[in-house]
Structure formats: structure tokens, C-alpha cells
Amino acid sequence: xxxxxxxxxxxxxxxxxxxxxxxxxxxxxxxxxxxxxxxxxxxxxxxxxxxxxxxxxxxxxxxxxxxxxxxxxxxxxxxxxxxxxxxxxxxxxxxxxxxxxxxxxxxxxxxxxxxxxxxxxxxxxxxxxxxxxxxxxxxxxxxxxxxxxxxxxxxxxxxxxxxxxxxxxxxxxxxxxxxxxxxxxxxxxxxxxxxxxxxxxxxxxxxxxxxxxxxxxxxxxxxxxxxxxxxxxxxxxxxxxxxxxxxxxxxxxxxxxxx
Amino acid sequence: xxxxxxxxxxxxxxxxxxxxxxxxxxxxxxxxxxxxxxxxxxxxxxxxxxxxxxxxxxxxxxxxxxxxxxxxxxxxxxxxxxxxxxxxxxxxxxxxxxxxxxxxxxxxxxxxxxxxxxxxxxxxxxxxxxxxxxxxxxxxxxxxxxxxxxxxxxxxxxxxxxxxxxxxxxxxxxxxxxxxxxxxxxxxxxxxxxxxxxxxxxxxxxxxxxxxxxxxxxxxxxxxxxxxxxxxxxxxxxxxxxxxxxxxxxxxxxxxxxx
Amino acid sequence: xxxxxxxxxxxxxxxxxxxxxxxxxxxxxxxxxxxxxxxxxxxxxxxxxxxxxxxxxxxxxxxxxxxxxxxxxxxxxxxxxxxxxxxxxxxxxxxxxxxxxxxxxxxxxxxxxxxxxxxxxxxxxxxxxxxxxxxxxxxxxxxxxxxxxxxxxxxxxxxxxxxxxxxxxxxxxxxxxxxxxxxxxxxxxxxxxxxxxxxxxxxxxxxxxxxxxxxxxxxxxxxxxxxxxxxxxxxxxxxxxxxxxxxxxxxxxxxxxxx
Numbered sequence: 186x187x188x189x190x191x192x193x194x195x196x197x198x199x200x201x202x203x204x205x206x207x208x209x210x211x212x213x214x215x216x217x218x219x220x221x222x223x224x225x226x227x228x229x230x231x232x233x234x235x236x237x238x239x240x241x242x243x244x245x246x247x248x249x250x251x252x253x254x255x256x257x258x259x260x261x262x263x264x265x266x267x268x269x270x271x272x273x274x275x276x277x278x279x280x281x282x283x284x285x286x287x288x289x290x291x292x293x294x295x296x297x298x299x300x301x302x303x304x305x306x307x308x309x310x311x312x313x314x315x316x317x318x319x320x321x322x323x324x325x326x327x328x329x330x331x332x333x334x335x336x337x338x339x340x341x342x343x344x345x346x347x348x349x350x351x352x353x354x355x356x357x358x359x360x361x362x363x364x365x366x367x368x369x370x371x372x373x374x375x376x377x378x379x380x381x382x383x384x385x386x387x388x389x390x391x392x393x394x395x396x397x398x399x400x401x402x403x404x405x406x407x408x409x410x411x412x413x414x415x416x417x418x419x420x421x422x423x424x425x426x427x428x429x430x431x432x433x434x435x436x437x438x439x440x441x442x443x444x
Numbered sequence: 445x446x447x448x449x450x451x452x453x454x455x456x457x458x459x460x461x462x463x464x465x466x467x468x469x470x471x472x473x474x475x476x477x478x479x480x481x482x483x484x485x486x487x488x489x490x491x492x493x494x495x496x497x498x499x500x501x502x503x504x505x506x507x508x509x510x511x512x513x514x515x516x517x518x519x520x521x522x523x524x525x526x527x528x529x530x531x532x533x534x535x536x537x538x539x540x541x542x543x544x545x546x547x548x549x550x551x552x553x554x555x556x557x558x559x560x561x562x563x564x565x566x567x568x569x570x571x572x573x574x575x576x577x578x579x580x581x582x583x584x585x586x587x588x589x590x591x592x593x594x595x596x597x598x599x600x601x602x603x604x605x606x607x608x609x610x611x612x613x614x615x616x617x618x619x620x621x622x623x624x625x626x627x628x629x630x631x632x633x634x635x636x637x638x639x640x641x642x643x644x645x646x647x648x649x650x651x652x653x654x655x656x657x658x659x660x661x662x663x664x665x666x667x668x669x670x671x672x673x674x675x676x677x678x679x680x681x682x683x684x685x686x687x688x689x690x691x692x693x694x695x696x697x698x699x700x701x702x703x
Numbered sequence: 704x705x706x707x708x709x710x711x712x713x714x715x716x717x718x719x720x721x722x723x724x725x726x727x728x729x730x731x732x733x734x735x736x737x738x739x740x741x742x743x744x745x746x747x748x749x750x751x752x753x754x755x756x757x758x759x760x761x762x763x764x765x766x767x768x769x770x771x772x773x774x775x776x777x778x779x780x781x782x783x784x785x786x787x788x789x790x791x792x793x794x795x796x797x798x799x800x801x802x803x804x805x806x807x808x809x810x811x812x813x814x815x816x817x818x819x820x821x822x823x824x825x826x827x828x829x830x831x832x833x834x835x836x837x838x839x840x841x842x843x844x845x846x847x848x849x850x851x852x853x854x855x856x857x858x859x860x861x862x863x864x865x866x867x868x869x870x871x872x873x874x875x876x877x878x879x880x881x882x883x884x885x886x887x888x889x890x891x892x893x894x895x896x897x898x899x900x901x902x903x904x905x906x907x908x909x910x911x912x913x914x915x916x917x918x919x920x921x922x923x924x925x926x927x928x929x930x931x932x933x934x935x936x937x938x939x940x941x942x943x944x945x946x947x948x949x950x951x952x953x954x955x956x957x958x959x960x961x962x
Contacts, residue, residue: 262598263598283620294628297624299598302620338780339817361817361818363781363815365784370812518879522879552886553886554885558880558881
């Protein structure tokens with residue numbers, strides 16, 4: 186039997202909003218350690234990995250490992266029925282073919298429960314090895330989101346280059362060329378506003394802006410985003426989920442002749 | 445001659461917004477007691493009844509009963525030209541074929557007047573007898589609106605059931621099943637937030653969510669809504685209009701085999 | 704060489720928003736005195752004239768007169784990438800075929816630069832003589848915008864009439880007739896809220912609301928608008944740009960038989 190109780194139900198709403206445009210159907214995996222998901226986007230170009238650790242839940246009971254296939258759009262529709270301050274409880278029986286979601290409002294005078302059929306989905310769990318990256322940049326998530334959106338109005342792909350001085354985002358399109366440089370900056374009022382660059386080796390890689398813009402749907406989950414780049418590895422865009430885990434997006438670079 | 449002066453012109457704007465999606469053309473009836481309207485929706489399934497009592501107007505002159513047929517969409521367009529703090533005056537001559545609306549802003553430096561042709565519409569005044577209901581529920585209007593909207597993302601019809609403990613809204617659709625229970629709750633900070641259930645007999649009836657969603661366009665008129673249910677009578681959804689009257693929506697239950 | 708540095712980069716963003724729906728391509732003219740533009744709308748009915756005086760820039764260097772043809776929609780796209788508090792620098796080489804825009808954020812940790820190809824456009828500079836107007840009305844720009852928008856829901860053209868007492872906007876359509884009168888009012892809390900009428904001769908002219916609504920895109924540039932009317936001249940709708948200049952829109956009256 187599975188029973189998870191999350192006081193900050195809002196987090197789950199945001200997690201679904203962050204994934205639902207990228208991934209249609211996916212398996213949620215529950216084990217004693219936590220609630221996780223790994224899925225490719227429908228065009229098999231990007232990968233999303235979610236982890237919500239068991240310690241982050243008010244109550245977490247998972248008698249045996251269980252995999253629940255769901256249509257993320259439907260889950261998102263259900264979660265939209267939860268208020269932002271609602272407590273969310275997820276329940277499933279071992280071997281059952283349904284999952285239930287319960288929302289309790291803070292005044293405790295409204296209780297909503299939803300039952301949803303589970304789907305039978307092929308699991309394709311990719312092992313993602315811990316890797317050394319050439320450069321890791323932490324910056325305000327809203328700034329990263331703004332840059333991806335702004336550059337999309339000019340071009341389709343972005344070259345992300347990291348040097349010791351900063352991270353540069355470049356694009357070109359019919360209108361012209363654009364370069365946005367964010368400099369390392371740790372003298373800020375709040376640590377979340379810092380731009381921190383860890384670099385072993387300069388790196389310059391090209392990515393499709395369409396996917397980066399999808400990733401930034403997770404912006405509301407965290408005030409900062411961490412971007413990890415290496416010339417032999419997919420880009421990682423990571424949003425920490427306070428005290429609970431993370432949502433990570435992986436994207437392979439584009440090989441372009443003219444860059 | 446008819447001359448009505450309403451200091452809270454905003455109320456009239458909200459009344460039109462509440463009705464215009466449901467009803468296309470309707471007769472406004474003015475008498476010494478007040479300004480009223482009764483109309484079926486275009487599919488002849490729902491009925492709306494409006495009353496604004498003469499005492500609620502700053503000035504109310506109605507020499508003889510007068511019936512004015514108007515296209516509610518056009519009236520709504522005119523009223524959108526009124527500022528939220530404007531004073532609205534409605535004038536019509538006995539036997540004339542036009543009505544005029546005048547809006548005065550609080551600074552008294554802007555006066556707008558509009559003249560509109562009246563329409564000749566068949567009156568179909570239904571007598572609505574005062575009836576005993578099995579259950580009457582008063583709840584925050586925003587909560588009722590939220591529930592109708594949320595359930596619409598899952599199903600097309602809602603079963604509303606009232607017991608002594610609470611009011612339950614249930615639906616089912618391709619995604620799954622949903623139940624939302626609001627419990628009687630009178631220990632609240634503000635009386636408008638209470639959920640008050642008066643029940644003579646348990647009742648469970650099915651309604652089309654489409655119409656309920658239309659009714660909730662009146663939410664801005666009142667912080668509370670009263671829902672009256674009886675197995676032999678149409679549902680009544682009533683929004684009080686402060687010190688002036690009400691807008692009531694009537695809807696016949698659906699007869700469903702599988703409920 | 705041209706180099707302009709504008710601390711209030713926001714102004715330039717608003718200027719482009721104000722013009723881009725009316726004018727597709729236009730020449731920006733830079734001289735020692737300032738940065739200006741004059742262009743007809745695509746249907747050759749309305750004219751827009753912009754002036755930003757050199758004194759309004761933090762840094763203004765213009766070695767020789769230079770004309771830069773740009774697609775306003777593209778410029779607007781670039782400027783949308785500038786934050787509201789960014790400093791904007793515009794650079795161009797004499798005889799070059801590109802212009803560059805640079806945006807610096809207040810924290811100085813983000814620098815964006817954009818390079819855009821210039822276009823070769825025919826110049827059609829109209830001399831606009833200083834003229835005597837029958838009536839000049841200054842009023843809150845938001846009020847003028849509201850009136851144009853409101854009347855558009857009723858009719859296509861507006862008759863603007865000025866007498867000593869006030870300015871009247873009238874329209875008629877299928878729904879009915881509308882008249883909005885704004886009275887001279889100088890007893891206001893803030894001078895921007897005043898309605899000030901200077902009249903030599905009563906005047907009554909008809910204009911297409913579509914163009915007036917386009918002009919009101921400039922509303923965010925100034926709290927007041929000045930409307931100048933004369934029976935022999937195009938209407939002028941002018942928005943002052945604080946300490947820097949103005950944006951003026953010219954529109955010829957419609958000759959209508961039934962007015």
C-alpha cells in the first residue's frame with residue numbers, strides 16, 4: 186500500500202505544470218526512499234528526472250516498490266482542482282489499477298477526492314551516471330527564463346558559452362544577432378540573486394531554444410537554476426525543490442557546422 | 445415616464461455580465477415596486493429572475509408599468525462604457541421606442557449618454573410559486589464557482605447531494621471520478637465564509653455543469669450564494685444584491701438512469 | 704559615428720510600442736539636435752512624428768546626420784529584450800549598414816547586445832508648418848484612451864466637437880447613439896487630471912476611431928494628451944515625452960454627408 190501526504194500540495198501542482206508540456210505519459214516510481222519519475226519527451230530529445238524524497242512528506246508509507254503510469258495532462262487537470270494551500274494525499278493499493286488524490290483545504294471544511302485509472306506504460310529507465318562537467322553556472326531562475334524567452338523572439342537555437350568571466354547566450358535570426366552576457370556576481374543582497382560560475386574548461390555548445398523554454402516552466406519551483414555543461418554530455422538544467430529533491434532536465438547539444 | 449438613478453452603477457454592470465451569456469433578448473419590467481426581469485435561456489432549460497427594488501435606487505420614478513425589450517449583449521456593451529464609480533440614470537418615455545442610459549463620473553466632469561432602440565419581445569411570465577425545499581445550502585459564492593469550474597474539467601454533469609453533514613458535488617469523466625464535499629462550518633471569522641446547511645430531507649440530484657458555470661458569472665454580485673434543492677422542483681441558485689434584491693437562476697434536474 | 708545612451712531605456716520601449724502597429728518600416732533621422740522620425744501609416748492616412756532631443760540622452764554623439772531605415776516590428780522585438788530599468792545604448796558607424804543596441808541592467812551583471820541590418824527606405828519628409836488651431840484640448844491621456852475604446856464598441860467614426868464648455872465625442876451604430884462630454888475642469892488634485900480647453904472658434908470634425916485607438920497606444924508615455932483641432936487642418940494628438948520631446952499623431956478628418 187502507498188500513502189503519501191504532502192502539506193505543501195502546491196509543490197506537486199508546480200511539478201506537474203513543469204513537466205506536462207514536455208512529457209505526455211510517464212511512470213511515477215515510488216519506493217521507500219521517495220517519489221520519482223524519469224521520462225523522455227515525446228520527440229525523444231529531452232529527458233526529465235524528478236525526485237521528491239520521502240523525508241519531505243508529512244507522511245510517507247510505501248510498503249513495496251510501485252510503478253504508476255499516468256497521463257500527465259490528466260494529473261495536471263486533477264491538481265488544478267487543489268487550492269494552493271491544500272494538503273494533498275496520494276493513495277494506491279498494491280497491484281491495484283487506480284490511484285486516488287485527496288485535497289484538504291486549510292479550514293478543513295472542503296475535502297475533494299479523485300480516483301484515476303492507471304496506465305500500463307513501458308519503462309525505459311536510463312542510468313544517468315554522475316559526471317564531471319566543464320562548467321556549472323548557478324543563476325536566478327527568472328533571469329534564465331527571461332533570456333530563453335527573449336532569444337526565442339530572434340532565433341531558434343542558442344549558443345551557450347562559459348568562460349571564467351561569465352555565461353554568454355547567443356542567437357541569430359532574420360532580424361539580426363543577439364548576445365546576452367551574464368557576469369559572475371556574488372555581491373548581491375540575497376544569495377538567490379547571485380550568478381556563480383564554476384569552470385574547469387571553457388565550453389561552447391548549441392541548443393534548441395524550444396526545449397530550454399519548456400524547461401523554464403519549472404521556474405516557480407525555485408529561485409535559482411543550475412546549468413551544467415560539458416562538451417561530451419547533455420546539458421543539465423536543474424531546479425531544486427526545497428528540502429525535497431529536484432527536477433532536472435537533460436538536453437543533447439545540437440551539432441552545427443556553422444558554429 | 446420612467447427615471448431611475450442608481451448611485452452604485454457598478455451593480456448594474458455586474459447584473460448584465462451575470463445574465464448576458466445565458467439570455468440573448470429579454471423584457472425589463474418596471475413598476476412602482478422595482479425593476480425586474482424574468483427570462484429563459486436560449487435553449488429553454490434555465491430561467492433567470494432579477495429584482496432590483498425601487499428603494500435601492502437614489503431616485504425612482506415610474507408613472508406607469510412599462511416593459512422594455514432589450515438585447516442584453518447590447519446593454520452590456522453600453523454599460524461597459526460606464527466607469528465603476530459612475531452614477532447611472534435610466535430614462536424612458538411612456539409609449540416611446542427608445543431607452544436612454546446616462547453615466548456621470550464622480551468628478552462630474554464627464555457625462556456619457558446613450559440612446560438605444562427598444563425591441564418588441566413576447567413576454568412569457570412564469571409564475572414561480574414559493575415552495576418548500578428539501579435542502580437549502582448557503583456557502584461562499586467563490587467556493588461554489590470554483591467547484592463548478594473544477595468539476596467541468598473532468599465531467600459534464602454534477603450530482604449534488606445534501607445530507608446533514610454537508611453538500612457533495614460528484615462527477616465522472618474519461619479521466620476518472622471526483623467528489624468534493626463541503627461540510628457545514630459556522631465557526632468562521634466572517635459570516636460570509638460560513639457553510640450553512642438547512643435540511644428537511646436528504647436529496648441527490650443531477651445537473652448540467654454548463655448551466656451552473658453560467659450562473660456563477662453572478663459571483664461578483666455577492667459573497668454568498670444560496671442553493672435550494674428539492675426532488676420535485678428546479679434547483680434555485682440565488683445571489684443577493686445588497687439592499688436591492690436578487691438574481692435567481694432556476695435549473696431543472698437531469699433524469700439519468702445511471703445515477 | 705553615432706552613439707546614444709539613454710538611461711531611461713523604458714522610454715524607447717514605450718515609443719516603439721506606440722508606433723509599431725501604425726507604421727511598418729520607417730527612417731530614424733539622427734542629427735546634432737536629436738533623434739527623430741516621421742512616417743505615414745501603411746494606408747497613408749495618418750502621420751506620426753517623433754522627437755527625442757539630444758539633451759534628454761545621458762550621452763549623445765552624432766558626428767554627421769545619419770538616416771537609419773528599420774522595421775519597427777523588429778526593433779520592438781529587440782527592445783522587448785531590454786528590462787524596464789535597463790540603460791540602452793544605440794550605436795552605428797557612418798555609412799555602415801547595421802545598427803547595434805546594447806542593454807545594461809542596473810546590477811551591471813547582464814549585458815545584452817543586438818545587431819540589426821538597416822533597410823534602404825525612401826524618405827518622404829513632409830514639412831508640417833506651425834499652425835493656428837481652432838481649439839486645443841488638454842486632458843488625461845487615460846481618459847481619452849478610454850473614450851476612444853468605449854465608442855469603438857458602438858460605432859466606427861467619432862464626431863469631436865469643441866465648445867467653450869467642453870469637448871464632446873459622438874458616435875452612432877446599430878446599437879444606438881452615444882455622446883460623451885468632458886467639461887473643462889481645472890479644480891483637480893493633480894494638474895495632470897485637468898481638462899483644459901482653449902478655443903478660438905467652435906469646431907466639429909469626424910474621424911475614424913480605428914486610427915485614434917492606434918494613437919492611444921502612446922498613453923503610457925504621458926499622463927496627459929493634447930488634441931488640436933481646426934476645420935482646415937489634420938487633427939493632432941500629442942503625447943509629451945518627459946524632458947525629451949514628443950510623439951505626435953496627425954489624422955485628416957473624414958468628410959461625411961450625414962453629419
